Amino acid sequence: MKKLTVFSMLFIGLCIAGGGMLGLYLIELKEPGRSGGLFLPIVVGNLLGIGTTFIVWLIQKKRHGNVPTVDERTLQNLKKFYAAALYLVLFGSGGILIILFLMDVQTIEVGMLFIYMMVLFIVLGVGTMLAKRV
Amino acid sequence: MTKVHNRIKEVRLQKGITQLQMAEDLQITRQTITAIENHKYNPSLELTLKLLQYFDLSIEELFTLEEGEK
Numbered sequence: 001m002k003k004l005t006v007f008s009m010l011f012i013g014l015c016i017a018g019g020g021m022l023g024l025y026l027i028e029l030k031e032p033g034r035s036g037g038l039f040l041p042i043v044v045g046n047l048l049g050i051g052t053t054f055i056v057w058l059i060q061k062k063r064h065g066n067v068p069t070v071d072e073r074t075l076q077n078l079k080k081f082y083a084a085a086l087y088l089v090l091f092g093s094g095g096i097l098i099i100l101f102l103m104d105v106q107t108i109e110v111g112m113l114f115i116y117m118m119v120l121f122i123v124l125g126v127g128t129m130l131a132k133r134v
Numbered sequence: 135m136t137k138v139h140n141r142i143k144e145v146r147l148q149k150g151i152t153q154l155q156m157a158e159d160l161q162i163t164r165q166t167i168t169a170i171e172n173h174k175y176n177p178s179l180e181l182t183l184k185l186l187q188y189f190d191l192s193i194e195e196l197f198t199l200e201e202g203e204k
Contacts, residue, residue, distance in 0.1 A: 067154065071162040072178050073169060134165070 005057070013050045017042065074132055081131035085124055135202045142196065143171040145189050160184055 020042035027035040060069065100108070146156060157164045162181065169175035177185065186193060 067157045073166040
């Protein structure tokens, strides 16, 4: 396995674990004692995710040999996708705010913003995968 | 409007090279080869030079500029 792939997987794993721990800390800060039992799912989920990615990588390598999965055209496609996604997110968020304003909504709950961010990350993640495969 | 036309598919088949073999040799994806062969994607200068070296041809033999409708 290439060094960069290993480093990337470890970095992503650490970021996910770090985010999870930050979440646990915030829960403990707000409501002490409510974070119990969440530590294990964060660690196990993270390890399962990395393990699955590793297995998929091994299967792909066995099937396609030494053919790369990313090249100059893939990178160009990704650039185009992120450029389009940037406008979509900017104008989309602005549009949502205008609609909420017109609906006479005065405040937005922080929890809702977290959910919005989560949806954005999922949509961008799926979009990246699709843009990579085209 | 001008269009870049290439003879990559023709030359590849003449030499009996598969897309998979070419992808492995040039370290590009099979989808990129398909896109180039179908004139959906113009390779970068770097990849063009690699292709010329790979097929041992001059640029005029592999690529031509076609004048399209204005």
